Amino acid sequence: MTKPYVLGVDIGGTNTVFGIVDARGQVIASDSIKTKKHAEFDDYVEELHSSVERLLRLHDAEDKIQGIGIGAPNANYYTGEIVNPPNLPWGPVIPLAEKVSEAFGGIPVAVTNDANAAALGEMTYGAARGMKDFIMITLGTGVGSGIVINGQMVYGHDGNAGELGHLVMKRNNGRMCGCGRTGCLEAYCSATGVARTAREFLEVRTEPSTLRNIDIEDITSKDVYDAAVAGDKIAKEIFEYTGRILGEAFADMVAFSSPQAIILFGGLAKSGDLLLKPLKEAFEKNVMPIFRGKTQIILSELKESDAAVLGASALGWEAKRRSESVISTDAAQ
Amino acid sequence: MTKPYVLGVDIGGTNTVFGIVDARGQVIASDSIKTKKHAEFDDYVEELHSSVERLLRLHDAEDKIQGIGIGAPNANYYTGEIVNPPNLPWGPVIPLAEKVSEAFGGIPVAVTNDANAAALGEMTYGAARGMKDFIMITLGTGVGSGIVINGQMVYGHDGNAGELGHLVMKRNNGRMCGCGRTGCLEAYCSATGVARTAREFLEVRTEPSTLRNIDIEDITSKDVYDAAVAGDKIAKEIFEYTGRILGEAFADMVAFSSPQAIILFGGLAKSGDLLLKPLKEAFEKNVMPIFRGKTQIILSELKESDAAVLGASALGWEAKRRSESVISTDAAQ
Numbered sequence: 001m002t003k004p005y006v007l008g009v010d011i012g013g014t015n016t017v018f019g020i021v022d023a024r025g026q027v028i029a030s031d032s033i034k035t036k037k038h039a040e041f042d043d044y045v046e047e048l049h050s051s052v053e054r055l056l057r058l059h060d061a062e063d064k065i066q067g068i069g070i071g072a073p074n075a076n077y078y079t080g081e082i083v084n085p086p087n088l089p090w091g092p093v094i095p096l097a098e099k100v101s102e103a104f105g106g107i108p109v110a111v112t113n114d115a116n117a118a119a120l121g122e123m124t125y126g127a128a129r130g131m132k133d134f135i136m137i138t139l140g141t142g143v144g145s146g147i148v149i150n151g152q153m154v155y156g157h158d159g160n161a162g163e164l165g166h167l168v169m170k171r172n173n174g175r176m177c178g179c180g181r182t183g184c185l186e187a188y189c190s191a192t193g194v195a196r197t198a199r200e201f202l203e204v205r206t207e208p209s210t211l212r213n214i215d216i217e218d219i220t221s222k223d224v225y226d227a228a229v230a231g232d233k234i235a236k237e238i239f240e241y242t243g244r245i246l247g248e249a250f251a252d253m254v255a256f257s258s259p260q261a262i263i264l265f266g267g268l269a270k271s272g273d274l275l276l277k278p279l280k281e282a283f284e285k286n287v288m289p290i291f292r293g294k295t296q297i298i299l300s301e302l303k304e305s306d307a308a309v310l311g312a313s314a315l316g317w318e319a320k321r322r323s324e325s326v327i328s329t330d331a332a333q
Numbered sequence: 334m335t336k337p338y339v340l341g342v343d344i345g346g347t348n349t350v351f352g353i354v355d356a357r358g359q360v361i362a363s364d365s366i367k368t369k370k371h372a373e374f375d376d377y378v379e380e381l382h383s384s385v386e387r388l389l390r391l392h393d394a395e396d397k398i399q400g401i402g403i404g405a406p407n408a409n410y411y412t413g414e415i416v417n418p419p420n421l422p423w424g425p426v427i428p429l430a431e432k433v434s435e436a437f438g439g440i441p442v443a444v445t446n447d448a449n450a451a452a453l454g455e456m457t458y459g460a461a462r463g464m465k466d467f468i469m470i471t472l473g474t475g476v477g478s479g480i481v482i483n484g485q486m487v488y489g490h491d492g493n494a495g496e497l498g499h500l501v502m503k504r505n506n507g508r509m510c511g512c513g514r515t516g517c518l519e520a521y522c523s524a525t526g527v528a529r530t531a532r533e534f535l536e537v538r539t540e541p542s543t544l545r546n547i548d549i550e551d552i553t554s555k556d557v558y559d560a561a562v563a564g565d566k567i568a569k570e571i572f573e574y575t576g577r578i579l580g581e582a583f584a585d586m587v588a589f590s591s592p593q594a595i596i597l598f599g600g601l602a603k604s605g606d607l608l609l610k611p612l613k614e615a616f617e618k619n620v621m622p623i624f625r626g627k628t629q630i631i632l633s634e635l636k637e638s639d640a641a642v643l644g645a646s647a648l649g650w651e652a653k654r655r656s657e658s659v660i661s662t663d664a665a666q
Contacts (some may be wrong), residue, residue: 002449015392080548084623132489132490133489133490133494135617145588147589149483149485149487149489150482150483150485150487151481152482152483154482154483154590155591156482156590156591157464157465157466157591157593157627158591158594158624158627159591160591160623161589161590161591162589162590162591163588163589163591163621163623163624164588164589166588166621167585167588167589168581168584168585168619168642169504170503170504171503171581179621179622180622181619181621181625210336220564248504249500251501252500252501252585253589254559255487255497255499255500256480256494256495256496256497256586256589256590257480257487257494257495257589258488258489258490258493258494258495258496259489279599286514288499289512289513289514290417290493290496291491291493294490294491296352299642305450326522331654
């Protein structure tokens with residue numbers, strides 16, 4: 001038998017990255033297309049298909065793809081659809097799994113949201129190998145999460161579980177969040193949240209700060225990071241504030257599912273002790289005594305460029321298994 | 334083959350209730366002993382054993398018990414132990430499963446905490462039949478919870494998951510909680526929490542209330558309920574306040590696991606619309622838009638007197654299955 005591969009696809013607002021992955025989690029080859037080049041979803045799928053075929057030919061891997069896994073914002077594991085994506089064209093409900101499987105001649109396809117895909121990647125190839133209970137938190141433009149319990153991804157009854165970026169951390173006078181409510185974790189602890197904190201701190205305080213050299217509306221979390229590394233007092237306090245809120249949120253997450261680890265992923269997670277020190281302090285201070293000292297807070301072990309594709313590829317193997325179990329159930333009837 | 338039974342045991346601070354339960358969830362017979370009669374745990378187990386044997390003889394059910402399930406405060410599913418029980422004698426670590434199995438001649442025993450046992454009962458015999466994702470909230474002296482995801486009880490990596498009574502609802506100036514922290518859900522929405530709210534409201538407000546006829550230190554949640562039913566304005570507002578906080582907490586729980594239902598159990602849950610109306614309103618107002626209208630908030634369908642024993646009995650069947658799978662694994666080696 002030829003060596004089997006899966007295809008992992010990560011659909012982002014700008015790029016769609018895809019990779020051919022073998023059973024040991026090696027990315028054999030990868031490439032990308034522009035997500036928003038086509039106004040019609042069918043045309044997008046067509047380009048994805050032809051680009052993948054080209055990559056497969058180049059690597060002598062035609063007919064070796066056993067399953068396709070796709071991570072995409074708002075993608076639903078149960079329905080295979082993308083629903084109300086904040087940042088994609090193609091309408092409110094996109095039949096992602098169905099159309100892709102069709103284009104690839106019926107190869108089984110499984111989809112989930114990007115944060116869940118990252119968690120699957122971490123469980124299969126990263127820091128969560130061997131763990132049955134963990135939570136992955138992605139600190140990017142937003143705050144995403146993927147929850148694994150008893151070795152299984154938590155999708156909830158409707159496929160939308162794991163919105164931990166929208167735990168309410170400030171019940172009074174909280175910041176507006178993109179979800180339409182106020183006070184969500186994401187409004188404080190995402191990259192955008194850090195920039196908002198910077199604007200808030202600079203407005204209400206009088207101390208000098210190198211951040212004052214930047215137009216206040218243009219400040220990014222990267223600016224805050226650079227200033228903090230250079231020793232700027234307000235910038236350091238912005239990270240302390242961010243870490244404290246994350247630590248408080250993590251304490252509530254642990255009361256829910258008592259995970260072995262909470263794994264941090266995404267740009268902000270690379271801020272090192274600037275973020276991790278206040279986070280861990282606030283976590284240990286706020287977590288229930290019975291959980292104290294039991295949950296590790298660690299960083300992802302996957303390269304950010306590989307993680308999404310690897311996570312999606314893990315889902316590709318699941319799509320293969322799922323289709324086989326359907327076939328054997330059919331055969332048994 | 335004789336008809337198989339399991340034994341369900343519910344260890345409370347005052348009484349230990351146990352019942353013989355058949356495969357359809359019928360409680361064939363039940364009885365109870367006083368939990369704290371014996372200073373030594375061995376003596377307690379001895380009395381439990383002889384009382385159960387008597388009940389079995391009376392119902393011609395000797396040698397028909399296939400498994401024993403026990404719900405007890407702070408009981409750990411993985412270790413079989415009760416750890417630091419707030420309200421039991423017998424020391425900080427009680428080897429519950431081991432000792433009971435020994436006393437009953439090696440019958441398999443599984444244990445879990447009382448809230449998880451109630452959730453198992455609800456899933457097997459109550460309002461959660463057929464549900465794979467739900468959360469059970471017990472509103473009693475404290476606020477307990479049992480979480481089911483993908484059809485499985487959530488125990489977490491250490492067996493202590495599901496402490497939703499200790500989600501932090503007030504991050505500033507919150508009430509002291511029995512867990513050693515402040516602002517927990519339990520400090521507001523348990524029976525004791527309602528009584529605390531009554532004292533707080535009566536102290537800071539000046540309106541008349543029939544609750545003022547009771548010594549402020551003696552007010553119970555039952556007094557508040559009676560006053561509210563009779564139309565007392567402050568008493569009704571106490572329930573609105575309690576319901577609102579519960580609704581806010583439920584919104585966060587749904588962001589975690591997106592359950593099909595949240596099921597209410599315990600004394601306070603019987604307050605009807607006094608509690609349910611503000612609870613549901615606050616829930617729908619606070620839940621993320623993608624979850625709106627999807628999660629039912631419903632009442633337990635189990636009689637309170639039966640629920641604990643039925644839940645524990647469901648665990649008894651699991652103990653039986655677990656021991657059989659161990660045996661077949663051993664045999665395969």
